[in-house]
Amino acid sequence: MRVNFTVNGRPQQADDVWEGESLLYVLRERMGLPGSKNACEQGECGSCTVRLDGVPVCACLVAAGQVEGREVVTVEGLAEAKGRAAGPVDSQTGEGTALSPVQQAFIDAGAVQCGFCTPGLLVAADEMLERNPDPSDADIREALSGNLCRCTGYEKIMDAVRLAAARQGEAV
Amino acid sequence: MPSPTLEFARAGGAPLGTPTKITQGSRTKGGIGESTLRPDGTLKVTGEFAYSSDMWHEDMLWGQILRSTVAHAEIVSLDTSEALATAGVYAVMTYDDLPTDVRRYGLEIQDTPVLAHGKVRHHGEPVAIVAADHPETARRAAAKIKVDYRELPVITDEASATAPDAILVHDDRDDHHSRHVPHPNIVHRQPILRGDAAAAAERADFVVRGEYTFAMQDQAFLGPESGLAVPDDDGGVHLYIATQWLHSDLRQIAPVLGLPESKVRMTLSGVGGAFGGREDLSMQIHACLLALRTGKPVKIVYNRFESFFGHVHRHPAELHYEHGATKDGKLTHVKCRIVLDGGAYASASPAVVGNAASLGVGPYAVDDVDIEALALYTNNPPCGAMRGFGAVQACFAYEAQMDKLADAVGMDRVEFRQLNAMEQGTLMPTGQPVDSPAPVAELLRRVKAMPMPPERQWESSEGVDVRQLPGGLSNTTHGEGVVRGVGYAVGIKNVGFSEGFDDYSTAKVRMEVVAGRPVATVHTAMAEVGQGGVTVHAQIARTELGVTQVTIRPADTQVGSAGSTSASRQTYVTGGAVRNSCELVREKVLEIGRRKFGSQHPAWATAELLLEGGKVVTGGGEVLADLVDVLEDESVEVEAEWRHRPTEAFDLRTGQGNGHVQYSFAAHRAVVEVDTELGLVKVIELACAQDVGKALNPLSVLGQIQGGTLQGMGIAVMEEIIVDPETAKVRNPSFTDYLLPTILDTPIIPVDVLELADDHAPYGLRGVGEAPTLSSTPAVLAAIRDATGLELNRTPVRPEHLTGT
Amino acid sequence: MDFLRPACWEEALAAKAEHPTAVPIAGGTDVMVEINFDHRRPEYLLDLNRVGDLYEWEVGEDSVRLGASVSYTTIMENLRAELPGLALASHTVASPQIRNRGGVGGNLGTASPAGDAHPALLAAGAEVEVQSAGRGTRRIPVDDFYTGVKRNALAADELIRAVHIKKADGPQQFSKVGTRNAMVIAVCAFGLALHPGSRTVRTGIGSAAPTPVRAEAAEEFLNAALEEGGFWDNGRIVPPSVAKRFAELCSGACNPIDDVRGTASYRRHAVGVMARRTLTWTWESYRGTAARTEGVA
Incomplete structure (x- = not known):
């Protein structure tokens, strides 16, 4: 079948899509956007987190x-939407x-090791900070509880989200 | 909530202030000792970093593996005709289609069939492979392959493996361990005998015994096994792969394909974690076979279900311990027997046995020991390397014993450990002296001295926050039944490959002028699996060559072996190789300098010269020349191997021998809150103190310690591959039922890092990655015992164990 | 496989009538797992994402009409006052990402005994509104909806349109045991609702029997004990002996199995503990003396 949708602000079309294919497969294998990761394919790890109509x-x-x-x-659209050129x-x-x-x-907090969970965490954390610019630690943990990380022990991820929230606060 | 603390304590060293004399790299920015950021960080946060599963090639096919649905069976018949006839299928291969007589592989013992030959020995063993134009086509075709199994009885434990009439898992063993093992279903056995444990037991005022069970843990790296094999025009193949050791893969792949190693080109793709699970081959040979057969690029990506069958796991173990002590708390003796389940194929079992045996007493001084460790062949899933291999299982048991014995003696549990702690100069049970700092007592002191997390953090003026309670969001308690417990543990892990293995690495370093600036290029075959080796290599090059700009070349087999990214060894060994090659480059650069400018300044001949800030300087800081002028159009390149001090094999009968090159130590304090009625656990804090010798990158060091700590917590309270003892089939191969800690399960992990240099190691560093995984598990168990008063001799602790149901 | 994309409810019913084997997919959190893991290859997937009214809810006099696809996140954020038990249960569903997609219709359609919504629906009292193109609408009491392990009372040509859930007239609680503090499938779960209007209590038990069940004997016992002691009027604390017996009867209502997630005996035990605790919480709340519990939904 054919599927048309908008990815990171651009209209995209995929042809010959098998009906059982997931959005993840179409993004990764048909649209050249492999940033969203396929770690469990059962909704347990959050590595493929994207925003669908904002959610x-x-x-x-x-x-x-x-x-x-x-x-x-997708994660590929994060920088475009909110990035600041650095040189x-x-x-x-x-x-x-x-x-x-x-x-x-x-990057700054050392929250990236193997990096496989990173894209999903970034999309989830970015969305949480939109809703809740001043999260408590428990809020951060709850918001990211659907994103597994096997490398970091999450401590540096906590630091990163706190840092992003603090910088966001300063910028306002 | 307190945020993690970080304290770096350096032993000795110059007082703060400007050093009187400059040494190589001491003023370099971005060199060793700084928390420089990952060179791959930007690509990883933008989604552009190319992991092995992201590989894509025009016209590529998808590979699919058909795996056995039973654990132990003869293959009566195998019919691929219908699969082959499926539209979109390009190839179906079985054992009979393998191109050469080399049809098995293995890290040490070549006992693993590339595809099953007449028999399957574990659930999920590869039987046939398919290449098709879409993954669904490949899956459907694989499902059409008809396999007729005649099931055999399953061997699942020591009793069934060593019974007089036991079926042999491998009836054709001729590996070098087969000559000394007491039964062919034992992969390897290592006794360690020192002193006279029986006589010492007579002197003991207190003796404690325990039987402990350690479950099968999965590495559960997030990036599943995957890769892309592209046929080359010369009949060879190029494999883009996520692995821990390119050259070990190459050595195993090429003979099966019937190709010289030069025709199998391997490039490391992005690796989504490893933790030991990528030390063995997974889909490498299968992808290459299909690519060579079809003449097309073939990509294979396991899904999570398949990943549980696609790599070896941490050995489950049964451990039997006896410890004795005198009235004044000195250890008299330790006897132990550690039975590890290696599953159907050997993988790293021999090394796991060696570690379990030689580290079976833990970081304690005791003269009289009687240790036996062995690994079984069974029909359970194959087990091999996982972070802390062998040492993790032992630490869980000996630390439980140390608590028991302290209680029997009537001493404080930490003081009892400190009283018996090893130190520099202590002899290991193998007779090997510990010849670098072993701050075991100090690590315990530090971890105990950390402030305790406040009580009842779930309560506030706003009410109860269930997220901070056992059960979390599931709303099982508002404080009812919740009891706090505290536990301590300390562990010892060997660093690097032991027992006489020729453990070396290779680094190619080049220096040249690019766009008017001196640039260093570092090329190794080191597998960056997330640990940050690439960050450290750049730091070493800056330190040793005094440049700002360092390029890290992608890892491939165009450079010599780097050895495995395992055993806490890469910063030591490949880091050592990079330093060594940098030093050789530096000498060559200075030679060029002397040749060109030697006559202009006497210091060229007389002074110790350094490279700093892109210049040649004297120890006193005087600039002699700019590197741009020294090098001009020349480039200096060195590729050299570097090895650590040699080790020797353990004696097969007594286990004596200088088997290890370095040890790594960490201690943990766990604070838990247990809902004693429901048996649910919330780990509140896992404080860690570790000696790292020298932190080349403090931020990465913390990441390793915190990550390792959490993996240790996982096996304490939730992680377990459950294998049905009747069928040897895996019952929970998914992330729904194999549970990993989420961020909401994770405690705060404050870390206290000690830096006591090991003079034998590059920069004095000590391997970091594994030690924190060891003591985390027993500390959590001890804390749960403290909260509940239960004995808890098994890990993970399940709610059933805490509620007696 | 065919992918059917009805644009409205009538088209969806027509498609289901034409292809009774079609598998409805809304949040996808069950169906896609089965497809990804090659456990299921339906002939037709019937996508309900474009049927807008499935995402709507309506608060009526006595009950809430909850569209089958209203997400758990929406329930948590908007219906906490009307449906406190379901809102608490919604908060225990998997992860934020899953709660953003999944809804009660999916839980009912899959009818897994481990579905988190079931105990809350049973305790609150609910009816499932189902419809077919040929035979129109019927409302199935939730007590009669679950017919076996992963089986329900739906006919092959029917689709779930909405759930009518009684608005809370008293305190409700939901509690679930899992071996992880977030993102976990229930080892077992328990829902309790006090209905001061009718002076009754209702329960729901998840993952401890082939289907979600009510602990009817426990309800009857507690109804009688509360009535006899005049507790609804005098607001005294429920005696520990009553709470204990109620818990025992709730355990007794279980018919669990041993599986990788837990043993049968643990499930019985845990349901008893949750029954006692949720009774304490709800009763304390009814008495109006409970310390305020920070929003878990």
Whole structure:
């Protein structure tokens, strides 16, 4: 089947989609947007978190056909939506890329190790900070309880979200 | 809520202030000792970092593996005709289609069939492989392969494995361990005998015994096994892969394909965590076989279900311990027997046995020991390397014993440990002296001295916040039944490959002028699996070469082996190799400098020269030349191997021998709150103190300690692969039923880092990654025992165990 | 596989009538897992995401008409006063991402004994509004809805349109045991609702029998004990012996199994503990003396 939807502000079309394919598969394998990760494909890990019409969801549990005509934002769209240019971009490391505050905070706080959980966490954390700019630690933990990380022990992720919230507060 | 504390204590060293003499790298920005940021950080937060599962190639096919649905069976018949006839299917391969006579692989013992040959030995063993134009086509085709199994009785534990009439899991063993094991269903056995434990037991005023069970843990890295094999024009193949050790993979893959190693090119793709689970091969050979058969690129990505069958797990273990002490609290002896379940194939079982045996007493001084560790062949899932391998299981048991014995003697549990703690100079049970700092008592002191988290944090003027209580959001208690407990534990882990293994790494370092600036390029085959090795390599290059700009080349097999990203060894060994190659480059650069400018200044000949800030300087800080002028158009490149001090094998009968190169120590204090009525646990705090020798990157060090700590907590309270003892089938291969700690289960993890240099190691560093995984588990168990008064000899603790139901 | 995309409720009913084997998919949190893990290959997927009125709810005089696809997040945020038990249960569903997609219709359609909404629906009292193109609408009392493990009273041509849930006329609680502090499937769960209007209590037990069940003997015992002691009027605390007996009877209403998530005997035990605790919480709340509990929904 054919599916049309908007990804990160751009209209996209996918053809020959098998009806059992998930939004995650279409993003990763058909649209060249592999930033959303496929770690469990059962909604338990949050690595594929994207925003569907603004709401964080697991892309692995959305059937491709269900996104017809809807708007999806992935980790690849975060910087574009909220990023601030930081200078010339290094083609090898990506340094200098415009990053959203939460992306920058994850780097600065050491919240990234293997990085496989990172895209999903960023989308979830970014959305939480929109709703709740001054979260308590318990609020952060609750909001991110659907995103598993196996490397960090979450401490640096907590630091990163606190840092992003603090910077966001200063910027206002 | 208190935020994690970080304290770096350095032993000795110069007082604060400007050093009187500059040494190489001492004034370099972004060098070792700084928390520089990851070079791959930006790509990882933008989603552009290419993991192995992100690989894509025009015209690529998808590979699918058909796995056995039973644990132990003869394959009576195998019919692939219908699968092959499916539209969109390009290849179906079974054992009979393998191109050469090399049809098995393995890390140490080549006992693992590439595809099952007449028999399957565990649930989920690969039987056939399919390549098709869409993953669903491949899945449907695989489902059409008809396999007729004749089931055999399953071997699942020591009793069934060593029964007189036991079926042999491998009836054709000729590996070097087969000659000394007491039964062919035992992979490897290592006794360690020192002193006279029986005589010492007579002197003991108190003796405690315990039987302990450690469950099967999964590495559960988030990025499932995956990769892309692309056929090359010369008949070879290029594999883009997530692994822990490229060259070990290569050594196992090439013979099966019938290709020389030069025709199997391997490039490391992004690795979504590893923790030991990528030390063995998974889909590597299968993808290459299908690519060579079809002439098309083939991608294989396991889903989570398959991942549970696609890699080895942490060995479950039964541990039997006897400890004795005198009235004044000195250990008299330790006897123990550790039975590890290696499952159907050997993997890293021999090394796990060696660690469990040699570290089976823990970080304590005791002269009389009688230790036996062994690993079984069974029809359970194969087990191998996982963070802390062998040492983790032992630590869980000996630390429970230390609490028991302290109680018997009537001493404080921490003081009892401190009284018996090993120190520099102590002899290990293997007779090997500990020849670098072993601050066991100090780590315990530090972790105990940390402030305790406040009581009843769930209560506030606003009422009860269930998120801070056992049960969390599930709203099971508002404080009823909740009891706090505190527990301590300390552990010891060997760093690097032991027992005489030639443990080395290779680094290629180049220095040249690019766009008017001196740039260093570091190229190794080290698998960056998230640990931050790439960050550290850049820091070492800055420190040793005095440049700002360092390029880290992607890891591949175009450079010599780096060894495995495991055993806490990469910063030590590949870090050591990078430093060594940098030093050789520096010498060459200075030679060029002397040749060009030697006549202009006498210091070129007489002074110790350093590279700093892109310049050649003297120890006194005088600038002799700019590197740009020294190098001009020349580039200096060195590729060199570097090895740590050699180790030796343990004696097969006595276990004596200098088997280890370095030890790593960590201590934990766990504070838990237990809903004693429902048996639910909330870990409030897991404080850790660890000696890291020298923190090359303090931020990464914290990340390793906190991550390792949480993996240890996972096995304490929730993680377990459940295998049906009747069928040897895995009952919970999913993230729905194999539970990992969420951020809401995670305690605060304050860390106190000690830096006591090991003079034998590069920069004095000590491997960091594994030690925190050891003591975390027994500390949590001890805290739960403290809260409940229960004995709890099994991990993970389930609600049933706490409620007696 | 075919993907059916009805634009409205009537089209959905027509599609279901034409293809009775079609599997409805709304939040996808059950169906997609089965597809991803190759456990299920339905001939037709019937997407309900475009049927707008399934996302609507209406607060009436006595009950709330809750569209089948109203998300758990929406319930938590908007219906905490009217449906406190269901709001608490909603908060225990999986993760924020899942709560944003999943709704009560899915729980009912899957009819897993572990569905988190069931105990709350049973305790509050509810009717499931189902419809078919040919035979129109019927309302099935939730007590009669669950017919077996993952089986329900729906006919092949019917779809779940809404649930009519009685508005709370007294305190309600929901409690669930899992071996993790978030994102966990119930080992067992318990819902309790006090109905001061009718001077009755209702219960719901999840994951401790082949279907979600009420502990009817326990309800009868407690109804009688509260009546006899005049507790509804005098507001005295429920004697520990009554709470204990109620808990025992709730345990007795279980018919659990041993599985990887827990043992049968633990499930019985835990249901008893949750019954006693939720009775304490709700009764204290009814008496108006309870310390305020910080919003868990």
